Structure formats: C-alpha cells, structure tokens
Amino acid sequence: MDQYLIYLRKSRQDRDLELQTGVFDTLQRHRDTLMALAKSYGYRIACVFEEVVSGDTIAERPEMQKLLSAVETGKYAGVLVMEVPRLARGNTRDQGTVAETFQYSGTKIITPDKIYDPSNESDEEYFEFGLFMSRREYKAINRRLQRGRMASLNEGKYIAGTPPYGYRKIKITRQKGYTLEIIPEQAEVVREIFSLYTVGDPCRDGTLKPIGSYGIANQLNARSIPSPGGVKWSAASVRDILKNPTYAGYVRWAYRPERKQMVDGSVVVSHPVSHDNQMQKGLHPAIITQAAWKAARSAMLDRSHAPVPGSGQISNPLAGILYCSACGRSLVQLPQGSHGMPMLLCPTPKCPSVGSRLDVIEAALLDGLQDWLDGYRVSMPKDNLLQPGGQSALRDAERSLTKATANLAALKKQKGSLCDLLEQGIYTQDIYLERSHNLDARVLDAEKRIRSLSGHLTSLHRAELAGGNLIPQIQNVLDVYGVLETSSQKNALLKSVLDHVIYSKTVGGKWKESDLKLFIYPKITPFSDEL
Numbered sequence: 001m002d003q004y005l006i007y008l009r010k011s012r013q014d015r016d017l018e019l020q021t022g023v024f025d026t027l028q029r030h031r032d033t034l035m036a037l038a039k040s041y042g043y044r045i046a047c048v049f050e051e052v053v054s055g056d057t058i059a060e061r062p063e064m065q066k067l068l069s070a071v072e073t074g075k076y077a078g079v080l081v082m083e084v085p086r087l088a089r090g091n092t093r094d095q096g097t098v099a100e101t102f103q104y105s106g107t108k109i110i111t112p113d114k115i116y117d118p119s120n121e122s123d124e125e126y127f128e129f130g131l132f133m134s135r136r137e138y139k140a141i142n143r144r145l146q147r148g149r150m151a152s153l154n155e156g157k158y159i160a161g162t163p164p165y166g167y168r169k170i171k172i173t174r175q176k177g178y179t180l181e182i183i184p185e186q187a188e189v190v191r192e193i194f195s196l197y198t199v200g201d202p203c204r205d206g207t208l209k210p211i212g213s214y215g216i217a218n219q220l221n222a223r224s225i226p227s228p229g230g231v232k233w234s235a236a237s238v239r240d241i242l243k244n245p246t247y248a249g250y251v252r253w254a255y256r257p258e259r260k261q262m263v264d265g266s267v268v269v270s271h272p273v274s275h276d277n278q279m280q281k282g283l284h285p286a287i288i289t290q291a292a293w294k295a296a297r298s299a300m301l302d303r304s305h306a307p308v309p310g311s312g313q314i315s316n317p318l319a320g321i322l323y324c325s326a327c328g329r330s331l332v333q334l335p336q337g338s339h340g341m342p343m344l345l346c347p348t349p350k351c352p353s354v355g356s357r358l359d360v361i362e363a364a365l366l367d368g369l370q371d372w373l374d375g376y377r378v379s380m381p382k383d384n385l386l387q388p389g390g391q392s393a394l395r396d397a398e399r400s401l402t403k404a405t406a407n408l409a410a411l412k413k414q415k416g417s418l419c420d421l422l423e424q425g426i427y428t429q430d431i432y433l434e435r436s437h438n439l440d441a442r443v444l445d446a447e448k449r450i451r452s453l454s455g456h457l458t459s460l461h462r463a464e465l466a467g468g469n470l471i472p473q474i475q476n477v478l479d480v481y482g483v484l485e486t487s488s489q490k491n492a493l494l495k496s497v498l499d500h501v502i503y504s505k506t507v508g509g510k511w512k513e514s515d516l517k518l519f520i521y522p523k524i525t526p527f528s529d530e531l
Contacts, residue, residue, distance in 0.1 A: 002077035004043040004110070006034050007067050009051035009086045027052075034080045037112055046076065058094045068097070071107045078108035084116075084127060099127065140416075152177045153253050156283040160253070164246050165228035166190040166287055180246070180284035187287045189225060193241055194288050198295040210299065213238040242300060245279060248293035249286030252279040301523075317490035318344065318361065318501070324353045325504035325519070333358065344503075354505045356516060365494075365501065366478060368520050373474050401453040408446040415439050470522055473497045499523045 008027050027050055038045050047070070049063040058064050064087075070076060079102075081087060087109070088098040102109060102118050109116040109127065116127045149159045157177040163169045166187045167180040196216050200208035211219070217233040227233045245252055316333040323330055324346040334343040334355075345355025415436070474497050484490050502519035 003046040006048040251282040314488040317487040397457040
C-alpha cells in the first residue's frame, strides 16, 4: 500500500493571529484537517513533519530538509500540505530544489483544494507558478513589515528584540508597538558606569580619576553585580553600554545588520557593526542625561588607542583603524611578508579577504585621502556648502530623491494592480509574467537610483558638516605622514582624522593588479546636534 507524508508549517499570518487571539493552535488545526483529508482518500500516513522554527530558506528549516530527503527516495506517493506556499517561499534556488525534488521522484502534492501530479505538464506549470506567486507574496509581506518597522522607529517606538540592560520591553497602552521601561536597580548600574567613565572614582587625595572600561568591569565583578548576560562583566560589555544611545533616550535600528556572503559555495551570515544605522528620539525615558552621553562619547574618542598587548610599542600604524569588509574584524600585522615588508591580513579563518603588504595599503590610503581632498575642493562652492551654491546643491539632491521615491511607489502600485488583473482574468499568465518582469526591472532601476541619490545626499550633508575643519587636518596628514619616524606617531595622526577604514580585497597580486579597495570614513560625529 502506498505511503504518504504530511508537512506542517506556520505562516506569519498564523503566528500573528495566534498572538492576537491566543485561542487555537494553528499546527494542530492543520494536522486535523490533513489527517481528515488522508482518511477520506484512504491514504496511509508514514510520517508527519512539523516545522516549529521560523525560517525563509530551506537551510533554516530542518524539518523541510528531512522531508526533501524522504521525497528523494521515491518511496512515498505524495505529500499532504495545506497549500503550496507552505513548501517554499525562499529564493529561486530553493524553489527550484523543491520543484525538481518532487518532479524527479514522481511524488504528488496533495492540498485540500487540489492534487498536483508532477508527471502532468499543466500541473507542473501550475505548481511552479504557485511557488513563484508565493515568493512574490512573501516579498510584499516583508516590505510591509519593514515599512511598519521604520514607521514605528520614526514614532520613537522600540522595534528591536531583546531590550538593553537597564530596561524591560513593554506594550504601549492603546497603541500598536512597544517601548521601554526602566528597571531601577539596573539603571543605577548604568548611571554608575557612565559616571566612573566620565567623572571618575575618588582618590585618596580627594581628586577624581576617570576609570576605563576594563577597570569598571573589574569593579562590578568585585561587587558580584550580574552582567547583561548573567556572567562576569568584560571591558567589551561595558563599552557596549557606553556606546548605546538608548540610554540617552534614543532608539536605533540596523546597528548590526545581517550580512550574507558566499564563501566556498555556502552562504555565510555575519553581523558587522554598521556606522550608518538609523536613530530617532525614543518614547522611552532616558537613564542618563544628554550631557553625560556627550561626555562619554567625547572621552571614548579621546582615549581611543590601538590594541597593543602589555607595554609593547605599536608596530602597525593602521592598528585599530583598518577593518575587513567581509567579517568586520580588525586586520592584524604579520612580522614579514614578500620583499621583507610586513603584511596585514584578516585573522578570521577561511575569510575570503586576501592580505596585502603594509606599504601598499599605506600608499593606497594616502592616495585615497588625496583623491577625497581633491574631489571635495573641486565640488565645493567658492567658500563652502553653507554658501548659496551649496544650499542649492542640497535642495536639488533632496528634490531628486523625493521624485525618485514617488516613482518607486508608483511602480510598486502597478505591480499590485497586475495581480488583480490576473485574478480577474483580464491578463493571461504569459502577459502577466511578461509585464511583471518588465516592472521588476524598472523597480530595480528605481531602487538603484534611490540608493545612488541617497548616497549623494549623504555625501553633501557630510561635506557640509566637515566644513573647513577637516580639510586642513587631512592636508596635514598628507604633508607630515611620510616624515614621521614611529608607527605610534603615524597611528595617532591617522586617528585624528579617520574614524575607520574598510579594507576589501579578494584577488591577490600587486596593488594595481588586484581588486584592493579602501572605504574611508572621516571622523565626523554621526549623532545629531541634540546629543
């Protein structure tokens, strides 16, 4: 007798409905429906695969992986599922994997509405079209979720998951969304951390001496105060608190965004720190004052130093400045490379970044600073961006960005109308696909233009902030860097003008023959004037 399988998975709508009502279990309801369907057809169920984790790709869904492995054997006549989108809403590769697995094994897909036979050409096309439409629906839902998050962020609501130390996450009364509530005993620890770092601890002579993050961690551990993770405090956990604008009454988003990269044929996910994260004034109460926040930021910039073990001297002038574009870690120096010159490389095992000689990177960095300086002087009006010419450039860029955003919204509205026309029978499937592909291309072009205009506008604002202060500082770096004798002097000089530099190189060889790129971030504070 033929055997069949059942696959159960919740959709986002199911999870949201359960949270709102709390009166039923979606998976149990679907299990009962499919078991009743199997009984009516006389199917013998061999196994039920129940997905209890959330994931948009096959790699993130272990039960789906087990199901596909079972289907590949060809031992089962069919798989019962509530609807086709429950099988795959991932990317094109995932959809192709699902479609081919069922097709080559000759396994049917049974839903309460229809039975899909992979040996039937029309069923195969209908199934593939269903996967295609489910992916489009997933993207549309994801876009709405992102827009909702950004709208909540702009309203000052807390949209992240785990709240920072010192706060608990609470539902806003008679509104959608969440905010933060202070935990008094933890808030006192936060205030003490900022006070020790900026004001200091009393000495025997009555003076106050500021304490670094390492010393603060030792003090908290000596008093057996639990850290945010419930373990001992570390210098890193103290610095995370000192860097978090939430304590000054702000909310931020995309501080450590998910970044995916192909490494040896597999997708590697990392969460590097983003220096362009979004920040808004929050609805929650601040634990520290704006003055304390500004003092901590200023002290952190003043005390920044290259990571040197013990009392050793800095041998790498780019220590604490140069970071890998692939994994976000700081590049380290090897004593000697080709031609007897020191080498810099990423310390992460199997990182796709390729190392370079120190002198090559130094030359590229100085050339980049010179190009930036030349470009700034050429693009800057007679005096600076604060003059009428500069304000005109800003207004033109803002108007262009507004028009591009409106154009993108119109294109997305057209895409929504296409689905209605298909459902109403006005468009055939072929016409729908043709026009949908055309609109997708136009949407991609519009999104690319918005990113370009946003980058241009950001550059103009940064140039406005830089004013006339950064130009002489960078010129000074170019003038004296080559005559400095020690790496420590060079490191301090670079840190006076640079926040950080992102290093990218995946192809070996000499500088001009490789794909070496340096993304330079001048030291301009990313916070608003209120902070």
